[in-house]
Amino acid sequence: ETGVTQTPRHLVMGMTNKxxxxxxxxxxxxxxxxxxxxxxxxxxxxxxxxxKEQTENxxxxxxxxxxxxxxxxxxxxxxxxxxxxxxxxxxxxxQVIAGVGETQYFGPGTRLLVL
Amino acid sequence: xxxxxxxxxPLSVPEGAIASLNCTYSDRGSQSFxxxxxxSGKSPELIMSIYSNGDKEDGRFTAQLNKASQYVSLLIRxxxxxxxxxxxxxxxxxxxxxxxxxxxxxxxxx
Numbered sequence: 196e197t198g199v200t201q202t203p204r205h206l207v208m209g210m211t212n213k214x215x216x217x218x219x220x221x222x223x224x225x226x227x228x229x230x231x232x233x234x235x236x237x238x239x240x241x242x243x244x245x246x247k248e249q250t251e252n253x254x255x256x257x258x259x260x261x262x263x264x265x266x267x268x269x270x271x272x273x274x275x276x277x278x279x280x281x282x283x284x285x286x287x288x289x290q291v292i293a294g295v296g297e298t299q300y301f302g303p304g305t306r307l308l309v310l
Numbered sequence: 311x312x313x314x315x316x317x318x319x320p321l322s323v324p325e326g327a328i329a330s331l332n333c334t335y336s337d338r339g340s341q342s343f344x345x346x347x348x349x350s351g352k353s354p355e356l357i358m359s360i361y362s363n364g365d366k367e368d369g370r371f372t373a374q375l376n377k378a379s380q381y382v383s384l385l386i387r388x389x390x391x392x393x394x395x396x397x398x399x400x401x402x403x404x405x406x407x408x409x410x411x412x413x414x415x416x417x418x419x420x
Contacts, residue, residue, distance in 0.1 A: 228407075237412040238354075238398070251407060285353055298344060299400075299408055301353040 197221055199302035201286050207308045208276065216271040216305050218286030227269040228299065229261060230285040238285070244269060245291055276309045283307075313337060314401050316411035324419050329386040331414050333399030336380070343375060343382045344400040348413065354398055358384060389418040 199220045208214050220227060229241040243251035244263040258280075260272040269286055283304045289297040316333050323329045331345075342361050346354035360366045360373040360382065372385040382401075386393055396413040 238410040240407055240409075243407055283353075297342075297408075298356055298359055300356065304353045306351075 199286060199288055199300055201284075201302035201305050203305055204303060205306050205308075207310065208273070209310055210276060210278070212276075213272070213274040215273065216284055216286075216307075218269040218271075218302055220267055220269075220286075220288035220300075220302075222288055222290075222300060224288040224290045224300075225266050226289045226291045226297070227263060227266070228287040228289075229269065229271050230287065231282050232285060232304075233282040242271075273307075276307075278309050281307055281309045313409045314399055314411040316397075316399050316414050318412055318414060320415040320417055322417045322419055323389050325389060325391060327389050327418075329389045329393065329416055329418070331384040331386075331397050331399075331416065332381060333383065333401075333411055334381045335399075335401040337401065338377075338380065340377075340401045342402060343373070344408070345371075345373060345382075345384045346398040346400060346410075348396045348398060350395070386416075389416075391418045391420050394418050 202217045226245045228243050231239045231241055240253050241255045242261040258275050262270040283306050285304045286302040287299040289299045291297055313336050345358040347357050348354040358371055358373040360375045363375050363377055366373045370387045374383045394417045396415045398413045399411040400408045402408055
């Protein structure tokens with residue numbers, strides 16, 4: 196495996212289900228990100244992890260719960276989602292270098308449909 | 311004012327023409343700038359990064375940066391139908407995280 200991988204690629208779930216999205220990066224990076232991309236909307240940053248520590252939570256509802264067990268893996272746990280949460284969920288990773296914005300590399304995304 | 315602004319388009323150019331995509335940003339302290347390409351239904355992929363004022367060329371792509379005017383542009387020469395995609399400008403925002411523009415949809419007509 197190379198780059199950033201995400202599973203599953205597609206997910207359909209009911210509003211009462213619990214599911215998890217998985218992301219793994221094989222680039223040796225120390226930061227990982229979750230983004231949400233809804234139709235016709237810009238990328239929305241959800242969570243940031245630097246060295247396994249969460250450094251940003253952009254007012255994301257608590258029905259989304261991230262987990263970062265190590266610098267290579269990132270999870271997004273989902274429960275009691277709403278239909279408006281249907282979107283493409285993208286994981287990205289980067290190498291954090293102080294003082295300079297870092298290139299982020301994206302995984303293929305998980306397309307989520309909430310019924 | 312949004313941190314990163316792009317013309318949403320859509321922008322249509324004939325095959326072989328030059329496509330010009332523009333992006334303005336609000337944070338004068340930004341040091342690095344990125345252009346991503348996103349095909350429909352796919353994830354963004356990095357195509358160019360630029361850190362210094364002036365032009366940076368990579369094949370048919372040229373990024374132009376003007377920090378004084380706070381804009382960064384992307385030129386695509388000899389546009390091909392395969393260049394049809396949404397192009398995202400990204401700039402480190404106030405929290406040092408990349409902030410993405412809303413994207414410009416480009417269509418290259420055969």
